[in-house]
Amino acid sequence: xxxxKQNSPSLSVQEGRISILNxxxxxxxxxxxxxxxxxxxxxxxxxxxxxxxxxxxxxGRFTVFLNKSAKHLSxxxxxxxxxxxxxxxxxxxxxxxxxxxxxFGQGTTLQVKP
Amino acid sequence: NAGVxxxxxxxxxxxxxxxxxxxxxxxNHEYMYWYRQDPGMGLRLIHYSVGEGTTAKGEVPDxxxxxxxxxxxxxxGLESAAPSQTSVYFCASSxxxxxxNEQFFGPGTRLTVL
Numbered sequence: 001x002x003x004x005k006q007n008s009p010s011l012s013v014q015e016g017r018i019s020i021l022n023x024x025x026x027x028x029x030x031x032x033x034x035x036x037x038x039x040x041x042x043x044x045x046x047x048x049x050x051x052x053x054x055x056x057x058x059x060g061r062f063t064v065f066l067n068k069s070a071k072h073l074s075x076x077x078x079x080x081x082x083x084x085x086x087x088x089x090x091x092x093x094x095x096x097x098x099x100x101x102x103x104f105g106q107g108t109t110l111q112v113k114p
Numbered sequence: 115n116a117g118v119x120x121x122x123x124x125x126x127x128x129x130x131x132x133x134x135x136x137x138x139x140x141x142n143h144e145y146m147y148w149y150r151q152d153p154g155m156g157l158r159l160i161h162y163s164v165g166e167g168t169t170a171k172g173e174v175p176d177x178x179x180x181x182x183x184x185x186x187x188x189x190x191g192l193e194s195a196a197p198s199q200t201s202v203y204f205c206a207s208s209x210x211x212x213x214x215n216e217q218f219f220g221p222g223t224r225l226t227v228l
Contacts, residue, residue, distance in 0.1 A: 004156075006156075009154070034216070036219075041221070041222070042221055042222070043118070043204055043206075043219030043220050043221050043222055044157070044204070044219045045219070046216045046217070046218070049216070089156060089157065091157075099145070099162065099164055099170070100145045100147075100162075100164075100208050100217070101147075101159060101162060101172070102159075102217060103159075104149075104156040104157040104158070105156050106154055106155060106156040107156050
């Protein structure tokens, strides 16, 4: 039972264009959503987050959009740069229990071509 | 400030052997987590701890044990390794009940069980 799904295993875009990574979830009890970025042979690093009470959060070139009715979120990277090439994980946090547990999606490998 | 460190970085075991993976964090975080990453599966939570002396099961706890004797250390043990435990293992830590519990990850341990 995959509660957080990233249905696109990979995405390739040209440098300077927009990259859009998608994530779907099933559990309406999630209260925060996070995006992590992972380079080969390194641990994931936090990129950006959004509260379930918001519909948009922006940080420089990165913007996350949340559509609660569709249980869908997306990460937009504009403009894309070759250094953005990495695996991107979507994660969701349960609102109750105060354990800080995150449920991760399968990841999407982004390739930005020069 | 090293953040989250993991020992060892690589290990090859034979079926039935045991080993312990060590995670250490110097950020005084209360929460610590162990994940495994497998192709197409994302990051799956094995066990976690919400404070010194506490541990709890995650999504995939079978075949693993953990201990949190000191706040800064979280140990993951495999008592009798199986080929299905071949994976990359990540440790993470986070602050107590932060705004969105951003988790900080270590660099990972690549384990192969023959």
